[in-house]
Amino acid sequence: MGSNSTKKIDYEKIVSEIKKEMSHLSLRMGRVVQEHKDRYIIQAENDQITGELLGNLRYSATSRLSLPAVGDWVLFQEFDGSSGIIHHVLPRQTILKRKAVGGKDDFQIIAANIDYALIVQAVGRDFSLNRIERYLTICHDSGIVPIVVLNKIDLASEVELSEFKKLIQDRFRGVQTLYTSTHEPGGLDSLQALMESNATYCMLGSSGVGKSSLINALSGSELFGTSEISESVQRGKHTTTHREIVQLPNGSFMIDNPGIREVGIADSKKGLELTFHPIQMLAEDCKFKDCSHQAEVGCAVLAAIESGALDPELYENYMKLNREQERFTTSLHERRKKEKQFGKMIKQTMQEKKKWKR
Numbered sequence: 001m002g003s004n005s006t007k008k009i010d011y012e013k014i015v016s017e018i019k020k021e022m023s024h025l026s027l028r029m030g031r032v033v034q035e036h037k038d039r040y041i042i043q044a045e046n047d048q049i050t051g052e053l054l055g056n057l058r059y060s061a062t063s064r065l066s067l068p069a070v071g072d073w074v075l076f077q078e079f080d081g082s083s084g085i086i087h088h089v090l091p092r093q094t095i096l097k098r099k100a101v102g103g104k105d106d107f108q109i110i111a112a113n114i115d116y117a118l119i120v121q122a123v124g125r126d127f128s129l130n131r132i133e134r135y136l137t138i139c140h141d142s143g144i145v146p147i148v149v150l151n152k153i154d155l156a157s158e159v160e161l162s163e164f165k166k167l168i169q170d171r172f173r174g175v176q177t178l179y180t181s182t183h184e185p186g187g188l189d190s191l192q193a194l195m196e197s198n199a200t201y202c203m204l205g206s207s208g209v210g211k212s213s214l215i216n217a218l219s220g221s222e223l224f225g226t227s228e229i230s231e232s233v234q235r236g237k238h239t240t241t242h243r244e245i246v247q248l249p250n251g252s253f254m255i256d257n258p259g260i261r262e263v264g265i266a267d268s269k270k271g272l273e274l275t276f277h278p279i280q281m282l283a284e285d286c287k288f289k290d291c292s293h294q295a296e297v298g299c300a301v302l303a304a305i306e307s308g309a310l311d312p313e314l315y316e317n318y319m320k321l322n323r324e325q326e327r328f329t330t331s332l333h334e335r336r337k338k339e340k341q342f343g344k345m346i347k348q349t350m351q352e353k354k355k356w357k358r
């Protein structure tokens with residue numbers, strides 16, 4: 001799958017081992033294409049199965065990460081041709097997750113096994129190198145290959161467009177970038193040419209940049225007309241209560257996901273390091289191993305800013321993300337500590353009560 005260097009999961013081997021172990025069942029493999037409250041739609045070859053999670057799996061789940069999500073490969077026992085019980089969630093190639101809000105879990109999976117993310121921006125006011133960088137960090141954290149898509153290029157003059165190109169290329173060397181318009185014939189050719197059949201894509205981008213227009217345009221090929229697929233894409237657009245994977249006429253899969261817009265920065269240092277590689281490289285030359293690159297003597301990062309070798313904006317952004325990450329990790333830590341204290345208090349109270357009864 002393109003430049004994705006992560007190790008490929010050998011599903012065949014895993015599945016045959018599980019099947020051997022569970023030979024009293026006749027398990028089938030399928031992919032979760034829709035996630036509802038407690039129901040999953042599973043695509044298995046040409047069958048759509050309504051799946052429920054095996055009670056055992058639900059109750060033994062220690063976090064939401066172990067429950068099925070859109071994009072997951074699962075093993076299920078079919079029972080009447082259209083229903084099934086999910087027995088296994090197979091290991092994930094990639095996980096796109098976000099901080100859970102208000103829930104007891106730390107993370108919530110948005111989708112699993114996404115190969116490529118299209119980071120969509122529009123020329124004009126939405127355009128922000130910093131925002132692209134945030135999305136790149138998310139991709140690197142998740143093991144998803146990013147592709148930057150600058151859309152609405154029909155709104156830019158030749159000169160403006162070449163300025164945008166230069167900005168992107170200077171800042172994100174090595175990241176594939178496409179320039180598209182859904183309002184011009186042929187405006188999607190570069191995207192169409194790039195998309196791999198059977199690979200799974202998602203769109204990341206602010207509201208209004210043209211994500212739905214892109215999906216609609218991609219699904220409106222002459223081959224399929226505007227029939228089923230665009231209908232299901234439309235449906236996805238208006239139904240904000242669940243996530244869905246649709247197959248496009250070009251054979252690739254697209255996660256049409258309203259929630260994907262709320263993706264935040266997750267808690268991995270790895271993503272930061274990959275995105276801000278130049279800073280990481282420089283940091284190796286800092287005098288102190290634990291240099292915070294803020295005021296230290298012999299800081300190679302600060303020296304590079306001074307000499308003009310490092311973009312100060314990239315530095316600012318790096319520090320900002322670092323702070324955010326720290327805040328997140330700290331708040332997690334504090335929350336856990338509070339929970340522990342609370343548990344202790346309950347225990348003590350119970351013991352006191354017992355004493356009192358005696």
Ligand SMILES: Nc1nc2c(ncn2[C@@H]2O[C@H](COP(=O)(O)OP(=O)(O)OP(=O)(O)O)[C@@H](O)[C@H]2O)c(=O)[nH]1
Pocket residue numbers: 151152153154155180181182183184205206207208209210211212213214261
């Ligand atoms: N000029 C121009 N307008 C576009 C293009 N693509 C989309 N638009 C317009 O931009 C507006 C927003 O497009 P959407 O596809 O709804 O954007 P979105 O990213 O899906 O927005 P949300 O659904 O709010 O997340 C619509 O009015 C589109 O017609 C383009 O290539 N050029």
Ligand SMILES: [Zn+2]
Pocket residue numbers: 283286287291292293294296298299300301302
């Ligand atoms: Zn330093």
